[in-house]
Amino acid sequence: MGFYIFSYFCAFIFLAAVACRVYRQLTLPVHLRWEIYPVQHEPTDKLVHGGSYMEDLNWWEKKLKSSLFNELKYMAPEILLLRGLWKENRSLWWVSFPFHFGLYLMIATFALLILHALLVLGGGEAYVAGGVIGALLGGLIVFMGWTGLILGVVGSFGTLFRRLADPALRAYSSFPDYFNILLVSFFFLSAFIACLLVDPLLIGAKAYVFGLLTGGRSLNAYAPAESVFGGAAILLASALAAYVPLTHMSHMFMKFFFYHKIKWDDAPNLRGGGIEDDILKNLRLKPTWNAKHIAADGRKSWADLASSAPKETK
Amino acid sequence: MKKHLKPSDMAMSADCLCPIESGDLSPLPFPYEDFNSRTISPLNPEKVKNLETSLDNTLAVGIPKPASKEEEEVLIRQFLCGLKKLFEKENNWTFLQQLLLSMEHCAKCQTCSEACPVYEMSGKKDIYRPMFRAEVLRRIYNKYLKPGGKITARLTGGIDLNWTTVARLAELSYRCTLCRRCAMACPIGVDNGLITHEIRKLFSQEMGISPKELHEKGTIQHLRVGSSTGMNPLGAKDSIEFIQEEMEEITGYKVEIPWDVEGADILLIHNAGEIISWPENVGAFAIIFQAAGLSWTLSSETAGYDAVNYGVWYDDVQLSRVALRHADIARRLKVKKIVVGECGHAHKALIETADRILTGEINIPRESALVTLEDIVLGGKLQLDPRRNDFPVTLHDPCNYVRLMGIVEPQRRILRKIAPRFREMTPHGVDNYCCGGGSGFAIMSGYNFAEWRNLVSSRKKFLQILNAFENESQAAPKYVCAPCSNCKGAIRDILSYYHAGERSSLYYGGLVELIVNAMESMKKPIIHFGDQPSWT
Ligand code: SF4
Ligand code: SF4
DSSP states (O other): HHHHHHHHHHHHHHHHHHHHHHHHTTTSSOOOOOOOSSSSOOOHHHHHHTOOOSSSSSSSGGGOOOOOOHHEEEEEEEHHHHHHHHHOOHHHHHHHHHHHHHHHHHHHHHHHHHHHHHHHHHTHHHHHTTOOOHHHHHHHHHHHHHHHHHHHHHHHHHHHHHHHHHHHHTTTTOHHHHHHHHHHHHHHHHHEEEEEHHHHHHHHHHHHHHHHHTOOOOGGGOOOSHHHHHHHHHHHHHHHHHHGGSSSGHHHHHHHHHIIIOOOOOOOOTTTHHHHHHHHHHTTTTOOOOOOOOOOOOSSSSHHHHSOOOOOOO | SSSSSSGGGGSOOOOOOSOOTTTSSSOTTTGGGGGGGGGOOOOOOOHTTBBOOOOSOOOOSSOOOOHHHHHHHHHHHHHHHHHHHHHOHHHHTTHHHHHHHHHHOOOOOOHHHOOHHHHHHHTGGGGGHHHHHHHHHHHHIIIIIIITTTHHHEEEEEEOOOOHHHHHHHHHSSSSSOOHHHHHSSSSHHHHHHHHHHHHIIIIIIIIOTTTTTIIIIIIHHHHSTTTTTTHHHHHHHHHHHHHHHHHHHHSSSOOOBBSSSSSSSEEEHHHHHHOOOOHHHHHHHHHHTTTTOOOOOOOSSSTOOOOOOOOOOOOOHHHHHHHHHHHHHHTTTTTEEEEOOHHHHHIIIIIIIGGGGGGGGOOOEEEHHHHHHHHHTTSOOOOGGGGOOOOOEOOOOOTTTTOOOOOSHHHHHHHOOOOHHHHHSGGGGGGOSSSGGGGGGGGSTTTHHHHHHIIIIIIHHHHHHHHHHTTTTTTTTEEEEEEEHHHHHHHHHHHHHTTTHHEEEEEEEHHHHHHHTTTTTOOSSSSETTSSSSS
16 A cells, blocks of 8 residues: 555645646746747748748738647657757767657556556456457557667666766766666666566556556555565656656656747737737836846836936946 | 866866867868967956956956955855846846746756857867856856755755856856857757846846946947947938948949938838948948838937847846837837848847837837848849849858848848859858857957957858858859848958958958849949959
């Protein structure tokens, strides 16, 4: 039961940390524009050269076009295959890609394990007894799990090696950087050994996830602590889920904000529009910058300061 | 000297943390090998004896050394106070989201380093890595402003905060051109250019520390006198009158430049540096607009004839003040739109960055001159003979409106129509390299900073220019088209520093000059290569 309690606790931390991060981003004030081109939601005729609507004569008189298809066409290989890294830093890609893709496959395997548990709960004995869906799902779980574990082991130890071997990376790495990679590496390694030695068909994993959904009622009476490596994998996976959103590794999902709220945020401020309302709110904020030329006193608003001329030079 | 400098070394006591020595810089090809052993001339010890000079071989800001330990402590406290304000919405709503995301998600993978021309050309000096200064700021923030930071810093990699760290960081924020090539390359989206921008703001907005070319002689003078060049409205009108006469003399075409026309369709704002250094650019605009029959005007109001906005590089309040002034002048003139001349940072400041400062009736539509010009040239409003531009031409892409605003093709469509021997640099468009004069560097030349710029930050652009013309003979005149005043200034300086006019017959200029040069109604060419007219 201790394993389950630990997993529930970690899941709670995960959800709370993700919620905090996302909530904070959503409640930040609208900022000045700072996009970088190409902006991937531009229509194809612009996107091919990295152009924007500002290339058009009197663009404000036209309806702005945007392409969700182009955006998805970019995002899918960027997220799944780390296309940016492939383009900009190929030698790192060879270790970073298996590292990340291994993690994605673990998440996907976990999702399939939940699906499996739900089917068992919904379909009961009939589903467990067999059938095409059960066999397909079981096969997929084994395939994804194993591929993810192999890629993960290669990628995480490769990343660790790169960080240690490359003097430029080593010079900027501190304890948490190594700790993070080690945590992931040990998870992959323990899960890999557990599967290799005692659970090649991921039956134990299925049982544990079923147990997670049923308050500790394990399928097939599986007890994770029976296998040291299996137990370690469960503990490390749970800890990792709680830990990732607390660290810079949250870039895995925070990348959304980097792209949509900054790099591609080209929404113009049109008179009477929603952005204008937000700006007006911001202009009422009262800064306290101390340099004399700013002349802030905590009472004057941004609008006051921006419409005044600097009296002092410094 | 240590081989690899770490962020914590910023606090290390050393006369010069990272000297650039002879032979360190990335090599240049024939016929410029004699520059490969060249390094930056030493700072004049008399001139800098009271200044903090311990970062590298140059000075951009020139911060006075504190007179006492107490003064040092006050300055450190001010720094921390400013740093805290960067993370408060009241003080930094303008860039808070960008800053938070970039501060919290760097994976220290160094992908950005390979994208940075300053780092690459410096011979890969650690302090010029894009993430180096970001990491210094991150460590100071984590250690000194986060709860429990002093304890966690033992694990996360600390840094000592002394006056040397602070002063070096201020200087280091002026070794980056804010080209944001690193941000484009970062697989996560972390923007080290942005962090540099925020460091500059902290120093300016909290401590009143900034290069005098950007502040005293820049935005302050701009708002007080009317232009960062020091030119007042009367001086501007006189100069423009002179340009009118000159244009007729040079091209044989009579042009009238309109001032303060209420209700004109277009308020055209130039970088006033053009009026002083490249009057033919201002004249060429006037010829094109007149020949195309546009309704347009210049403004003689204070700041109305100078589109620059140096605030975009170092101070959000100054940025807002200048942008508001420009927009308000346009409102009072009742024009339909503002057209920004060939000035990259003015484009970015007024059209894009300030877009979320201008509200209500001062939110006047704003457009790039390149777009207006494309409509004229491709819309058949001028009679053009491209054979008049029968010389090799390459195009420089100003970061500010290309990578940072997506204005990429209008200038190319024009060139394809008027310059038959146009060829691209490699890489170009949004992948371009900065001219090395970005973020104010083109106008900063105190101490020996211009030399640092020519040798380090502009070096990549020089190589790109040479490569673009590698199949041409050294003697054939070649034209580098740089449709941006600051880029043009930086390119002028590199061509002169490396004697590229004499050695490779390299010349430079704007886009409008090429258009006018191809206009059939011109009796004489506007472009000359030294004493030689470009056509007869
Ligand atoms: S800024 Fe981006 S590219 Fe540079 S080290 Fe950090 S994560 Fe890597
Ligand atoms: S903004 Fe440009 S100059 Fe500055 S660090 Fe990034 S790539 Fe280098």
